[in-house]
Amino acid sequence: MVKSKIKDPQLILKRQRQICQGALKVFRSKGYHATSIREISKACHISLGSLYDYIEKKEDILFLVHKEILDQIYDCLNENINKFNDPVEQLTNTLKALFYLSCRLKEEILFVYTESKSLEKKYLYEVLGKEAEFVNELETLIKKGVKTGQFICPNPEVFSNIVAFIWSIIPLRGWNLVPKNSEEEIIEILTSLVLKGLDVK
Amino acid sequence: MVKSKIKDPQLILKRQRQICQGALKVFRSKGYHATSIREISKACHISLGSLYDYIEKKEDILFLVHKEILDQIYDCLNENINKFNDPVEQLTNTLKALFYLSCRLKEEILFVYTESKSLEKKYLYEVLGKEAEFVNELETLIKKGVKTGQFICPNPEVFSNIVAFIWSIIPLRGWNLVPKNSEEEIIEILTSLVLKGLDVK
Amino acid sequence: MVKSKIKDPQLILKRQRQICQGALKVFRSKGYHATSIREISKACHISLGSLYDYIEKKEDILFLVHKEILDQIYDCLNENINKFNDPVEQLTNTLKALFYLSCRLKEEILFVYTESKSLEKKYLYEVLGKEAEFVNELETLIKKGVKTGQFICPNPEVFSNIVAFIWSIIPLRGWNLVPKNSEEEIIEILTSLVLKGLDVK
Amino acid sequence: MVKSKIKDPQLILKRQRQICQGALKVFRSKGYHATSIREISKACHISLGSLYDYIEKKEDILFLVHKEILDQIYDCLNENINKFNDPVEQLTNTLKALFYLSCRLKEEILFVYTESKSLEKKYLYEVLGKEAEFVNELETLIKKGVKTGQFICPNPEVFSNIVAFIWSIIPLRGWNLVPKNSEEEIIEILTSLVLKGLDVK
DNA sequence: AATGAATGAGAATTCATTCAT
DNA sequence: CATGAATGAATTCTCATTCAT
Known part of the structure; x- marks a missing residue:
């Protein structure tokens, strides 16, 4: 459903779950709009660039x-x-x-x-x-x-x-x-x- | 409750109601975060500068x-x-x-x-x-x-x-x-x- | 032709000429693609925000x-x-x-x-x-x-x-x-x- | 002229020609600046990493x-x-x-x-x-x-x-x-x- | 009181390049 | 030799807010 630039499907799943968990942590306290991609990137311990290898947009x-x-x-x-x-x-x-x-x-x-x-x-x-x-x-x-x-x-x-x-x-x-x-x-x-x-x- | 730079309390009430109605119109279709102050200003027919005479922040x-x-x-x-x-x-x-x-x-x-x-x-x-x-x-x-x-x-x-x-x-x-x-x-x-x-x- | 957020048409003309001249200065040495909007903004002495009041995009x-x-x-x-x-x-x-x-x-x-x-x-x-x-x-x-x-x-x-x-x-x-x-x-x-x-x- | 990490000079020539042809294909439609290395890599069927074995920079x-x-x-x-x-x-x-x-x-x-x-x-x-x-x-x-x-x-x-x-x-x-x-x-x-x-x- | 031009911090996103495997 | 995942600096653009008139 969510397009990724990465080839390994296992890795995609793993990282997307990682992103989810990190994102949820910050979303909970600030809401979706008020949370910047940078904060999500930090919260899930994935660099900004890599993040965009696993998603297309916020x-x-x-x-x-x-x-x-x-x-x-x-x-x-x-x-x-x-x-x-x-x-x-x-x-x-x-x-x-x-x-x-x-x-x-x-x-x-x-x-x-x-x-x-x-x-x-x-x-x-x-x-x-x-x-x-x-x-x-x-x-x-x-x-x-x-x-x-x-x-x-x-x-x-x-x-x-x-x-x-x-x-x-x-x-x-x-x-x-x-x-x-x-x-x-x-x-x-x-x-x-x-x-x-x-x-x- | 909402601070205003204007003295006339009647005017404050009138304008704030005006702001409310304009804002609601755009909020309904785009939500609060996605709506810019500029859009609200246009929707309520109050200039950007005046708007900030009646409110302090978005x-x-x-x-x-x-x-x-x-x-x-x-x-x-x-x-x-x-x-x-x-x-x-x-x-x-x-x-x-x-x-x-x-x-x-x-x-x-x-x-x-x-x-x-x-x-x-x-x-x-x-x-x-x-x-x-x-x-x-x-x-x-x-x-x-x-x-x-x-x-x-x-x-x-x-x-x-x-x-x-x-x-x-x-x-x-x-x-x-x-x-x-x-x-x-x-x-x-x-x-x-x-x-x-x-x-x- | 180029849309502007500014109302005063005289000012639009003046500023767009100012932008032109600044832009040309940097374009000449670096080409269009290699020149960033920030550099243009500096070269024409118009702040980044104001620049975008007179144009819509680069x-x-x-x-x-x-x-x-x-x-x-x-x-x-x-x-x-x-x-x-x-x-x-x-x-x-x-x-x-x-x-x-x-x-x-x-x-x-x-x-x-x-x-x-x-x-x-x-x-x-x-x-x-x-x-x-x-x-x-x-x-x-x-x-x-x-x-x-x-x-x-x-x-x-x-x-x-x-x-x-x-x-x-x-x-x-x-x-x-x-x-x-x-x-x-x-x-x-x-x-x-x-x-x-x-x-x- | 163009430095390469690879030793075999025959291979260098072959691959650089391959890169050329792929690159030209995409350059034609999008121009040099608008074309990303990724696109070139795809167009010439050489992986991103290998590409950089045959060139130093874009x-x-x-x-x-x-x-x-x-x-x-x-x-x-x-x-x-x-x-x-x-x-x-x-x-x-x-x-x-x-x-x-x-x-x-x-x-x-x-x-x-x-x-x-x-x-x-x-x-x-x-x-x-x-x-x-x-x-x-x-x-x-x-x-x-x-x-x-x-x-x-x-x-x-x-x-x-x-x-x-x-x-x-x-x-x-x-x-x-x-x-x-x-x-x-x-x-x-x-x-x-x-x-x-x-x-x- | 009212106007709208000006500002710059901060947002999302891209991309050349590196490096572990 | 080859692969492709990872990185973060840099880019364009937006927008709340201020301020001179």
Whole structure:
């Protein structure tokens, strides 16, 4: 996806991961726009010239970071969604796993939310597509529960979007919540809200 | 809050509003960082030199725009929260008014979410404080409903935060929802979710 | 032709002439590509930032310099071509005036020849168009002499091009000629060659 | 002339020719300055590292290309100048051969004219010396014709320079000529002009 | 109060050249 | 001999801010 002048594909992967990690470190504190390529170069211990052997332009780094973060999220979803067979257990378990992840990746998820608008179209579509997939998996799960009669949900498409959105509350609004409430407590309340929304007894 | 070299306070207000409106126009399409002061100057029809008579630095404009948007939101809240006496009616009515507002101010609210991180501390605290007030009003309302026994809610503080967050779903994730579902339908589902979360029959 | 951010058109003209002169000074010794914008900025005593208020990109300077030089050449042509009525006198006088100019503008003309390839299309066409006009005026003059029977010339179009080309010999190959022969002598020989080519007795 | 790290002189020659041909291909379309070493490396199918085993710096390539082109020109001159014994035939034949060559090497000759200024002194002198030799051979030929009484020419040195210059008209100004006139016709007119200049009946 | 010309620090990006393998 | 990854100085251009009028 991101073009590189280097021939060795293994090296490309290694260095792009290195760039990602360095970039994320500085992006977290200053945001994408306020971070200069020089700072990224220092943070990932790759010289300015070499950096440009692995990317074409600054925006490529933004995309690499997005991809890295989104991959972690989808991996979490996929690892957990099929651990159980019963829809209620399946949803509860997946939600909790995702919520715990959102606590761990607070800053990363906040970053994705606030900076994805700076991606060029090509990359933005890629990212939005990935998000849509994420929502789709939740939708499929909800529909399954509706079929078994365990969920009541007149519009699973909208509802799965709402769930996906609620999932990001801790990264996006944690500053007003977490200082006074434990993350576990919040996760409990959020999970229960979703289940109530599906009329699970 | 924003320092100005001009003496006439009436003029300051007039010009700062003018700046706000011009700035918002360009911010919407290009974001804060990608917009130059020159562009803002043109968009608000105030010369570059004069602009700096009413602000000290670019960030001041970011704050002015934030304030403008937040004021509209709180005005909406305050206008609607006391139209009824019954907590359920009060909440339902307020939520719907706010949801409709969020549809009208989609881009503005998205802007506040994605750009507030660029505010300097002084301004950021001001903005976060305003948001906390917003949540507080919702919390007070929920507590009142709990007292009358109409709401069941073990942690009104967290729940009011959740409600405030859900309120912003259309600006933040509308791209995946609105093309296929009407805003009215979504608002209906969201309102019902909140009421279910409070165990309102 | 060259876009400027400055409003006062008088000032634009003044500064663009200032840029031209400074640029030419450095271009002469280092060529266009090897000269940095910073050097131009210093040579014309305009700060880097201001420079970019009067041009959009480096190439604009190249075009401005081209225009300045070409204008001098056409002014010379136009001032001299109509001083006489007899075609032979007309041609002789114009040629000599032009040759003397080519001696005065040796470096400038060399510059136009070697650097016009670096102009972007839009500008290149403008420059080539101007050159074509120059040749056209010579062609018209030759045709007039052919009509009066004073010149014999089967293909005035090609011949006028040849004359226009011969005109540039001193700037382009002077290094091998001028050290050993006086410019006057060379001009005499060149003029006589052209007249012989037209079978003028 | 151009220093190389490699010992085998045969290989040096082979590779330098390879470099020349690749370089010329890209120089033609982008010019010397705008062409990067990387592009040259790709065009001649020699890795970046190896390239620097056969040259010391970018300018060396510029010189190699110059030499390659100039050699072709002198080869043409030398092959043709002694095919006849009569000065008029000798000159006519040589001129035509050279003109046909100038049509074939349009871009190469233009390149030499516009880029030789970028050569460092050492190389520039080498190139100018070669050109002077070229002119000298023409001068000798003209002097011979003057001696036999077939040419009238008061200053053969200047005249031979003029002839050498006229020779390059098609590469340098062909854009304004060739679209409308055939190359043969132009060559005929040019040859006739030179002969008229020497008062050949 | 208003204007807009001037400034220079700093941004992203390129590229000739080196050097370890 | 050959390869190609690594380097960092230098380049063009932008832009927030100041200041003379």
